Amino acid sequence: MEMINLTINGVSLKAESGSTILNAAKIIGIKIPKLCNMEMKDIGFIHRQSCCRICLVEVDGVEDLLPACSTHIWEGMSISTNNIKVMTTRRTILELLLSDHPKSCLYCPKNHNCELQELAADLGIREVRIFGASIPHALKYTKAIVRDPNKCIKCRRCEAMCRDIQTCNVLSQAESGFRAVVETAFKENLEDPENKACTFCGQCVAVCPVAAIYETTYIWKLIEDLANPKKKVIVQVAPSVRVSLGEEFGLPPGTNVTGKMVSALRKLGFDEVFDTNFAADNTIMEEAAEVKERIEKYLSGDKDVRLPILTSCCPAWINFIEHNYPDMLDIPSTTKSPMEIFGSVAKNIWTKSQGIERENLVCVSIMPCLAKKYEAGRPEFHYRGNPDVDYSLSTRELASLLKQADINLCNMEESEFDNPLGVCTGAGAIFGRTGGVMEAALRTAYEWITEKELLDVNFYALRGIEEVRVAEVMIGSIPLKIGIAHGLGAARKLLDKIKNGEENFHAIEIMACKGGCVGGGGQPFHHGNFEIIEKRIAAIQEIDDKKIIRKSHDNPYIKLLYEKYFTSPLSPEAIRLLHTTYYPKNNSSSD
Known part of the structure; x- marks a missing residue:
């Protein structure tokens, strides 16, 4: 990689060619303020919209100030991030942002977690000298998410996440100039019958720097x-x-x-x-039984069996397939979520x-x-x-x-969950990470299909953070092709290949959020640091590793539940209480 020589605030350094000023400054510990920028390279989310202009810096030989988040470095570049011109301009831009921003910080859902609030403190804002008109917007409520366009600062992170990573295309900028706001098509509510694209994954909430979009609270x-x-x-x-x-x-x-x-x-x-x-262990009893049933039918030559079987634990993913692939609704497992x-x-x-x-x-x-x-x-x-x-x-x-x-x-002191609905295996624990549901299902399906004990329960090929992973897993002498996808954009890539006949799988796990549930929209805010999600993944796996019982069907309370109430997986009573039906939905944002 070619290295570039440059100077920032009088300090000489080398940075990789293609780096932005913002990232080069981090090498020497200089924090350039920003609002719209967010980069999580591990999942391919690079948002360099340059629309907030808070990160403006001065470059020798260039008349205008340049946005550090999107300006790439060049040989011999000399940059100032903290001179009077830069600091005055940043302060004016921030005051303009605050001039029509609601003054409801004391009871705002993002109070103490708001990047705009933090930036105002960092830049020493004690008063706003600029006052002007504001355009009021009605709040939009749903069972899961509330949108407050009045607080939108037009950073467009939510739009980029929804469009580029989740490929749902629900949010986009409407109008222009002072009237600009991120909205849905025709300003529909997310739950309106006409708007059938939102999956309520909450990733827009996870990246919003303010409280323009947040969870409905109970x-x-x-x-x-x-x-x-x-x-x-x-x-x-x-x-x-x-x-x-x-x-x-x-x-x-x-x-x-x-x-x-x-x-x-x-x-x-x-x-x-x-x-x-x-309940995750209970889920595996039914889902693994479905895997076994479909695989055995396939191996016996049944041409009507529907493969691949898709996991069904993630409600955002289920919303996604109902919206976008209504002709494939007979493929997912019918087992309810845990x-x-x-x-x-x-x-x-x-x-x-x-x-x-x-x-x-x-x-x-x-x-x-x-x-x-x-x-x-x-x-x-x-x-x-x-x-x-x-x-x-x-x-x-x-x-x-x-x-x-x-x-x-x-x-707090340590204590245990109550019984009988509080005992789990390691397989139940790994539902929280990408690849975990499929690994848990295969631990059980292996023993049920082969009628042999699975001595090593670790399916390492299914682990990792690549957005799409493909692995061949041996179930005895039977090779199964397994797909794993996390993020709805990754799911779309996989499903399109299946639909077009480009790929064939026996089973696929899909989770809507990057990293799996550990990266869910209701988790503590990561503020663009994907290492936080990776540490959660490692912790989930450690729980599994330390469990004595690591296969769902070995959970003694699950065994008792089936003996007393269900008899066996896929029994009529199990179908009645533990399975569900999916419904096609018109997707107004497709194509």
Whole structure:
């Protein structure tokens, strides 16, 4: 790689050819302020829109100030990032941004997590000297996401994430100049019948620097239910939450806080604290049975069997295939997601064992995913108007609630989940990372197909962070071609190849978010640092590695559940309670 000689603020350095001024400055520890720029090269997200102009710098021999985020370095370049002209210009630009920005910081959802707020502090803004007109916009509410265009600073990160990484094309800039705003087509709400492109993955929320788009909160609904003596309130916690929640309390990314989290949830007042990982093991019983059934039919020469079988745990991914590939809806597994399986088991089986009326049980989920809020509201997961999962809170919402209740996670003692819905295997834990669902399914499918013990449960070929991974896995003497994709754009690439006859697979796992659930839209904000997500992935895997039981079908409480209620996977009762149906949706943003 060719190295370029340049000078920044009087300091000489070398940087790789093709580097931007912004990235070159990082080599010598110079932090150039920015708002619109975000770069996560590990997942191919490079947003250099140069629209906020906060990163302007002065280059010798160039009349105008240049944006550091998109200007590439050249030999002999001499740059000033902190002279009076640069600092004055930045301050004026920031004051212009603040001049029509809502002054609701004290109760804003992004208070203390807002990049605009942080920048104002860094640049020493104590007053805004510029005042002008503002254009009011109505807030747009859905079950999962709220959009507040009044706070939009036109950085267009959400648009780029939705278009380039997720390929959903829901958001784009509307109008121009002072009236410019990022909007949906025809200013539709995300849940409008005409707008069938949003999957509620929440990745737009994850990258928004302000609170122009944020999650719908159910915190006060939960507080009211916890205070209601007529209600029994239980909670389930997804695998990814335990390796990210600690970040909200100052712990390093990837810290496993399972025991402390369980104690904190009990202190909040939940009657029972259960583990979604138990339901993940339950999911594998059904999904692995589907894999076995389809593979055996295929090997016997059945030409009508539909392959590849696709995993079905991610609600944003299910929304995506319903929107974009309605002719392929007979391919995914019909097994419900772990969250919905837990809700179904809790409200249809556990309630009876406890002598509780279904209507008096409130089932709450803590999830890394905003699409789970939407999933909980899907009518097929309701019985006579009563949902299997009443509502879902994000990891960030749980952290906020704990702080409101003056519960410091770091000071909590360790405790265990309640039984019987709190016991899991290592296979249930790895649902939180890309490749984990497929690896868990193959651990069980291997033994069921070959009728032999799987001695090494590690399918290393399925692991990694490449957006599309293809591996051949031997199930005894049977070679299975497996595909893994994370990110909806990666899913589209894979599905298009299958649809066009360019690729053939036996089974595919798809997760909507980069890295899997650990990178979900409801997780603590990564602010563009993908290393945080990688540390969460490593922590999830460490939980699996340390488990004594690492195959879902070996979970003793899962065995008991089937002996007493389901008899076997894919039995009529299992189909009734643990499986679902998918529905085609018109995609108004396609093509």
